[in-house]
Amino acid sequence: MKEFKIKSFCKINLSLRVLSRLNRGYHNINSIITFCYLYDLISIYKINGTKDKISFSGRFKKGINKKSNTVTKVLYLLRKKNFLKKQTFKINIQKNIPHGSGLGGGSSNAADLLNFFNKNMYLKLNNNELNKIASQIGFDVPISLEKKNTFLTGRKGEMLRINRKFALNLLILYPNLICSTKKIYKKHIIENNFKTYPLIIAKGIEYYNFRDKKKLVNYLIYENNDLEKTVIKLYPNIKKIINFIKSQNGCHFSRISGSGSSCIGIFSNMRNAIKAQKLVKLKYPKFWCAVSKTI
Numbered sequence: 001m002k003e004f005k006i007k008s009f010c011k012i013n014l015s016l017r018v019l020s021r022l023n024r025g026y027h028n029i030n031s032i033i034t035f036c037y038l039y040d041l042i043s044i045y046k047i048n049g050t051k052d053k054i055s056f057s058g059r060f061k062k063g064i065n066k067k068s069n070t071v072t073k074v075l076y077l078l079r080k081k082n083f084l085k086k087q088t089f090k091i092n093i094q095k096n097i098p099h100g101s102g103l104g105g106g107s108s109n110a111a112d113l114l115n116f117f118n119k120n121m122y123l124k125l126n127n128n129e130l131n132k133i134a135s136q137i138g139f140d141v142p143i144s145l146e147k148k149n150t151f152l153t154g155r156k157g158e159m160l161r162i163n164r165k166f167a168l169n170l171l172i173l174y175p176n177l178i179c180s181t182k183k184i185y186k187k188h189i190i191e192n193n194f195k196t197y198p199l200i201i202a203k204g205i206e207y208y209n210f211r212d213k214k215k216l217v218n219y220l221i222y223e224n225n226d227l228e229k230t231v232i233k234l235y236p237n238i239k240k241i242i243n244f245i246k247s248q249n250g251c252h253f254s255r256i257s258g259s260g261s262s263c264i265g266i267f268s269n270m271r272n273a274i275k276a277q278k279l280v281k282l283k284y285p286k287f288w289c290a291v292s293k294t295i
Contacts, residue, residue, distance in 0.1 A: 004120070006042040008112045009035045009147050010097050011104030011140060012170065012264060012294065013257045015223035018190050019154045026139055027185055030154035032220070035147045036170050036292040040105055041094040042112060046087060053090040059288070060095040060105075063178055070110035073137045074117070081133070083123050098288060100178030102258025104140045111144035140258075147295060166213045168294040169267040171245065171276055175287050177235055177261035184259040188230040217266065221253050231260040238263065244283060248276035 017030040040058075047053065054071055056064050071091055078084050091113075097105035114134060118125045125133070127145075134141035142159070143150055149162040232239045238261060245254035245265040250272030254265040267273040273291045280289045 003043060003045040004116065006044070006112050006116055008040040008042055008093075008097075008105070008108045009295075010038040010172075010292075011035055011108060011144060011258070012172075013102065013225060014168075014220055014264075014266070015255075016225040016227060016258070017154070018185075018188060018226045020190065028154055029152055031152045032223070033143060033150040033152065034166070034168070034294040035108075035144075035149075036172075036294045038097060038172070038290055038292050040097050040109055042109060042116075043092045043094070044089055044113075044116065047090045049088050052088050055092045056095055057092055058095040060098045063099050064095070064106075070106040070137055070141070071113060074110050074113045074133075077133050077136055078114075078117060078123075084117065084121060087121075098174040098262065100180065101174050101262040102179060102181075102256060102260045103172070103174075103262050104144060104258065107138050107140035108144045110134070110137045110141045114141075115145060149295060165295050166216055168213065168217070169270045169273045169291070170294050171265040171267060171273045171280070171289065171291050172257070173241060173245065173263045173280055173284065173287055173289045175235075175237065175241055175261050175263070175284070177238075179231065179235075179260040181259040184227055184230055184234075187234070188227055191226070217252050220266070225255045225257075227259050228256050231256055235261060241284070245276065245280065248272070248279060251276065 012034050014032040014034055018027050019030055020028045022028055052075060054066065071093065093109055095105065097103050099105060111134060114130055117123060118130060130145060131142045134145055146161060149164065149166065151160040151162065153160060238256065241263050242254045245251060245263060248265065250268035252266045252268065254263060256262065257264050265276065267276065270291065277289050277291050
């Protein structure tokens with residue numbers, strides 16, 4: 001088996017509403033999700049031996065548990081279901097996406113490996129079977145199985161894929177803080193009540209039917225990320241970063257992605273996004289900052 005290289009793209013929550021708590025520590029959320037052209041790079045090939053060789057490289061390799069991570073979980077679950085019999089692999093993940101940043105790097109890695117094994121090892125798993133395995137790894141893994149604009153409605157795990165591409169102009173800043181998703185959700189106080197559910201979901205359905213980028217941006221300007229208040233309570237500097245991004249010329253809105261700590265800004269054009277990136281790097285020279293188009 002030759003060496004394969006897989007681009008594992010970055011996930012962005014453009015909005016996020018926490019509706020209720022579910023079992024197993026999960027939550028029912030309403031969220032508009034996209035992906036951008038920043039990615040981890042996965043290298044994989046089959047080896048002789050009895051043990052896999054899994055390694056992490058790149059700027060953001062630190063802080064990852066080498067014995068238990070999304071890669072080891074993929075391999076464990078597939079073998080538990082009697083796939084990949086007597087086959088071992090050497091896998092390296094070049095971590096270009098920060099860990100614990102709300103950008104879904106680990107989830108995207110797992111989803112891309114599941115798709116890789118299913119296609120190249122001829123596992124013949126259908127979408128439902130892939131989703132079941134993915135959901136055992138993490139909440140975001142089923143979302144990342146398809147790199148499409150996605151709407152989580154908040155209705156019994158309903159996930160709507162959007163074939164349209166909006167190509168939003170994105171800036172991301174990572175403030176060198178690893179946010180524990182479990183910790184953030186645990187500390188979060190749900191402010192929405194059952195009466196507001198239909199309104200939140202209906203607004204999202206309107207987005208799902210949007211035909212152009214302008215309407216989408218106008219909708220998102222008045223949306224938010226419910227977890228942001230909780231993250232700011234724990235890390236007050238996040239608010240200053242968001243306000244600084246918002247103040248840049250051409251910025252439509254800024255907020256955290258996922259459960260943080262990354263802060264995003266959506267800009268009117270890429271020129272403004274690049275100008276903002278330069279100013280952000282001057283003000284926060286130790287923080288990682290990148291610009292990209294969304295899908």
